[in-house]
Amino acid sequence: MSRNPFLDLGFPREEAIALHIRSQLAARLEQYIKRKRWSQTAAARALRVPQPTISKIVNGNIDRLSIEFLIKLIVRAGLPIGITAERASPGRSTSRRRTGHPSAAAM
Numbered sequence: 001m002s003r004n005p006f007l008d009l010g011f012p013r014e015e016a017i018a019l020h021i022r023s024q025l026a027a028r029l030e031q032y033i034k035r036k037r038w039s040q041t042a043a044a045r046a047l048r049v050p051q052p053t054i055s056k057i058v059n060g061n062i063d064r065l066s067i068e069f070l071i072k073l074i075v076r077a078g079l080p081i082g083i084t085a086e087r088a089s090p091g092r093s094t095s096r097r098r099t100g101h102p103s104a105a106a107m
Contacts (some may be wrong), residue, residue, distance in 0.1 A: 018067065025070035026062045032077055033058065047076050 002008055006016035033043045033054070040058065044051040056062060062070075074081050 022062055022065070022067050022070065025067065025074060026057050026060070026065070028079065029070065029073055029077065030058050032079060047073050049073065 004016055004020045006019040007013065009016075011019060036043070036046075038046065040051050040054040043054045047054070053065070056065060071081060
């Protein structure tokens with residue numbers, strides 16, 4: 001079993017990774033909204049999006065929300081964000097490359 005449930009469900013690797021990233025970003029936004037105890041209306045106002053967009057995020061209907069859009073909302077919320085890319089080498093070790101602000105938390 002991998003750390004990516006979409007891989008476990010049999011999605012092609014590229015699609016599974018994109019789906020996993022999208023779901024992680026949406027979950028982070030949902031947690032933030034809950035932690036702030038915002039209503040959907042208050043969250044929409046604070047993040048400058050229509051309320052139905054917030055509804056999609058908190059209800060998991062994120063298939064039409066792009067990764068780029070979700071990143072923009074995370075930035076608007078003032079949350080740290082980072083990206084880590086791994087490439088498997090022949091010896092099964094990984095080479096990591098990190099981009100973003102040094103204090104950014106990896107997703």
